[in-house]
Structures are given as C-alpha cells and as structure tokens.
Amino acid sequence: MKRILMRRLLLSVPLLFVASAVVFVLQSLIPGDAASQLAGLQATREDVLRLQQQLHLDEPVWEQYWRWLGGVFHGSLGTSLTNREPVTAALGARLPVTLSLVLGATLLATVLGVALGVLAGRAGSFAGRVIDLLSVGGLAVPSFWLGLLLISLMSVRLGLLPATGYVPFTDSPNAWAQSLLLPVTALALSGVTAVAKQTRESMLDVLRRPYIDNLRANGVPERRVVFRHALRGAAIPICTMSSILMVGALGGSVVIEQVFGLPGLGSLAVSATGSKDIPVIQGVAVYFTLLVVAANLLTDIAYLLIDPRVRAS
Template sequence: MFPIILRRLALSVPLLVIVSAITFILESFVPGDPARTVLGINATPEQYAALRSAMHLDRPVAVQYWLYLRDLVHGDLGSSLFTGESVLGLIGQRLPVTLALVVGGTVLASLVGIVLGVFSATRGRLSRRLFDIVSLLGSAVPNFWIALLLVAVFAVKFSIFPATGYTPFAQSPGEWANGLILPVISLSIAGVAFISKVTRDAMLSILALDHIRTLRASGIGPVSIVWKHALRGCGLPVVTTIGLMMITFIPGTILIENIFTLPGLGTTVVDATNQHDLPVVQGLTITFTVMVIVVNLLVDVLYSLLNPKVRTE
C-alpha cells in the first residue's frame, strides 16, 4: 500500500506545477490591471509605476511565475493584492466551509445512492424502470436549480432552514449543521443519481453469479447475501463512482456557495478572479488541485483494501 501512496504523491508534484503554470498564464490574459484597480484612477504615474514594480507586474510573465515558484517552495503563497491578507491564512479560514460541503455531499450521496441502488436491484422490473426515470431526472437537473427550489420551499415558504449565511462549528454546532442542510442536499442530488445507478447495475451482475446461487442454496438469508456478500463485490465500481462524484463536488461548491452566500473557497475564487487578484487565484487553484489529489489517493487506498491484487501492481 505504501509504494502506491508514494508513487501517487510523486506524480502529484509535476501536476501541481503544470496546473499552477496554466493558471498563471491564463490569468495574465484576463483584462484589467491589478495595480490600477488597487490605486484607483486618481493615482499619480509615479505611484502606479512603483506599485507595479512592487507587484512584479513590470516583469515578463515567465519571470513572475519563477518568482512565485521560488516563494511556493518555501511555503509562501503570497498575499492578496487588495487586502494584504496572507493567502495561506485566507485559505485556512475558508477551507472548512468547502470541506464541509464536499464531505457532507459525498457522505449523503453515497449512503442514499447505495441504498437506492440495492433496493432497485432486488425489486421487480417496474421499480427498476421507475428508478431509471428518477435517476435520469436527478442527473439532468442542474444543482443550482435544485438549490433555488429548496430555498424557495424550505427557507422562504416554510422557514425551516436558513436561506443564506454560515455559522462556524465552534460557535454553534446545531446552527452550523442547520445552515449546511440545504447546500449539501443541493450538491449531492446528481451524486445520488449516479451512485445509485452504478450500484444497481453492479449489484445485478453480482447477484447473477454462481457463488451467489450457491449461497442461496446453502440457506444463507437474502439480507446477508445482499448486504454482506454481493455489496462487497460491488465495491470497486461503487468506490470509483464515489471518488469521481467527490471530485465533481469540489468545483460544484463554487456555484452552491455563491447561491447560499457561504464564505468558502468558491465565493473567494469568484471574488479574486473578478478583482484579478492573482496570488489568491493561484493559491486557491493549488488548493483545489491538492483536494483532487487527496481524493484520488483515498480511492487508491480503498482499491488496495478491497482488492489485494492492486497492492502488487
């Protein structure tokens, strides 16, 4: 298992460099001048030139990126061009919100999706066709539309959950959980549809195998066959789907956070892009990339636990 982890971590280093380089280059083409935005239209030419020099904006893009990599190696992600706040500190403040959404959405989608998939696989054809229709709708409807619908019903009409805002966990765990219910549900709907469909198809294939018939003939109960033996055989495709869904949830939080006004990485990256705040955009891009790498690493570890042959490859 450890060689797999070390190999994946080694491969992640050039990935981080490539992603940061692409982001740096693309951000340089965004219209606008950060120095002019910071100083305003009333600044003197001398002030403007001095600030551009301090921000290294008067140097070629390649030199700017090299200076950024030099600081990054020393653990310095720079500071915001507009607030002067440390990018690392800013990410530390906003990361818990995004992690709560991603982890909560993944857990909810996994639990509901697996249960629905198993239920559909063990019922008749009519229930499977109805399930296919519901699954198709769940994967086709945009999550922002679901979010707006949930806000209109459960926040505006019935006032059960708050429509916007975020309460830190340390301040009030109850209000923290209450404020995340609608965003997590909005984010997880598409994941429920995909995970349940993969679970259903994998379960149908496993239940048709000879060793399952042998277990039935041996008098093993249907509950034990389904949840103990067959579901374990579905592990690899289900884990793969859960990992892919978790990765899609990471950029999906950008839209959800903006709808529910949550102070996470999603709202921060939108504000930083609009302001052309390159250090913040770069720091957030690296953070999102690291999150994807961690998810892939977790999937590899689960693979090795479910299938020992993976450890020897």
C-alpha cells in the same frame, strides 16, 4: 500497500506544477490587472505604472510565475494584492467551509445512492427504469437552480432553515448543521441518482456470478448474500463513482457558495478573479488540486482495503 500509495503521491507532484502553471497562464490572459483596480478611478497612468512595478506586475508572465514558485518552495503562497493578507491565512479560514460542503454532499449522495441502488437491484426491472429516469433528471437539474428552489421553499415560505450564511462547528454544532443542510442537499442531488444507478448495475452483475448461486444453494440467508457478498463485490465501482462525485462537488461548490453566501474557497476564487488577485487565485488552484489528489488517494486506499487483488497487482 505503502509502496502503492507512495507511487501515487509521487505521481501527483507533477500534477501540482502543471495545474499551477496552467492557471497562472490563463489568469494572465484576463484583461486588466490588480494595480488598475487598487489605484482607483482617479489615478493617473503614472500611478498605475508605479503600482504595477511595486507589485511586480510589469514583469513577464514566466518571471512572475518563477517568483511565485520560489515562494512556494519556501513554504509561502504569497500575499494578497488587494488586502495584503497572507494567502495561507485566507485559505485556511475558508477551507473548513468548502470541506464541510464537499464532504457532506459526497457522503449524502453515496449513502442515499447505495440504499436506493440496493432497493432497485432487489425490486426488479421496473425499479431499475425508475432509477434510470431519475438519474437523467438529476443530472439535468442544475444545482444552483435547486438551491434557489430550496431557499424559496424551506427558508422564505416555511422559515425552517437559514437561507444564507455559515456557522462554524466550534460555535454551535446544531447551527453548523442547519447552515449546511440546504447547500449540501442542492449539491448532492445529482450524485444520489448517479450512485444509485451505478450500485444497481454493479449489484445485478455480481448477483449473476456462480459463487452467489453457490451461497444461495448452501442456505445462506438472502440478506447476508446481498449485503455481505454482493454489495462488497460491487464496492469498487461505487467507490469510483463517489470519488468522481467528490471532484465534481469541488467545482459545484463555487456556484453553491455564491448562492448560499458561504465563505468558502469557491467564493474566494470568484472575488479574487474579479480583482485579478494573482496570489489568491494561485492559492485556491493549489488547494483544489490537493483536494483532488486527496480524493484519488482515498479511493486507492479504499480499493486496497476492499479487494486484496489490488494489493497484489
């Protein structure tokens, strides 16, 4: 097991370099630079050129990337060009917000999706068609539109939950949960139906296997057959779907954080892109890549725990 996990970690090192290089090249293609914005509207051309030289923005792209990479090897992601704050400090302050949003949405989608999928698998073909219809509808509804709808209903009309803002868990667990309930729900809706469909299909496939018939013939209660044997047999596809949802939620968090005014990594990426703050953009890309690697690693661990055949492969 340790050998498999170590191999996965080693394979993710090139992914970090490729992702950071691609992001660096793409952001260099965006018109303008941070020096022009920092210098202000009244700055002369000489002022802008002098500031570009101070910030090393006049260097070739490959040289800027090599300079940034050298800082990474020394444990630093650089300093923000706009407010001169260390990038690691800025990202560390916002990481709990994004983690709470993404993990909450993934957990909610998985739990509700598995419950609905099991019910649909036991209820028959009609429930299956309903799940299929809801799956298409859930994937078609944009998360930002659902977020705006939830704000209009739950915050503006009913006044039950806050529309925007974030309260740290250490300040008030109850207020923390309230501040995340609407954005987590908006981000998780499409995932619920996707997990439900995957659970139903996997459950039906497992329930057709001969060993399930043997269990029933030996008098094993149906509840035990479904939840202990069939659901475990269908667990690997469900884990795969949950991992995909978590990675998708990282991308969706960028929009949801803007809608609900959450101070997470996504909103920081948007503001940094607007100001061409290269170190911050690179830092967000590195953190997002690390979160994707962590999601895949957790999925591999789940595979190893669920199916012994994976450990033998």
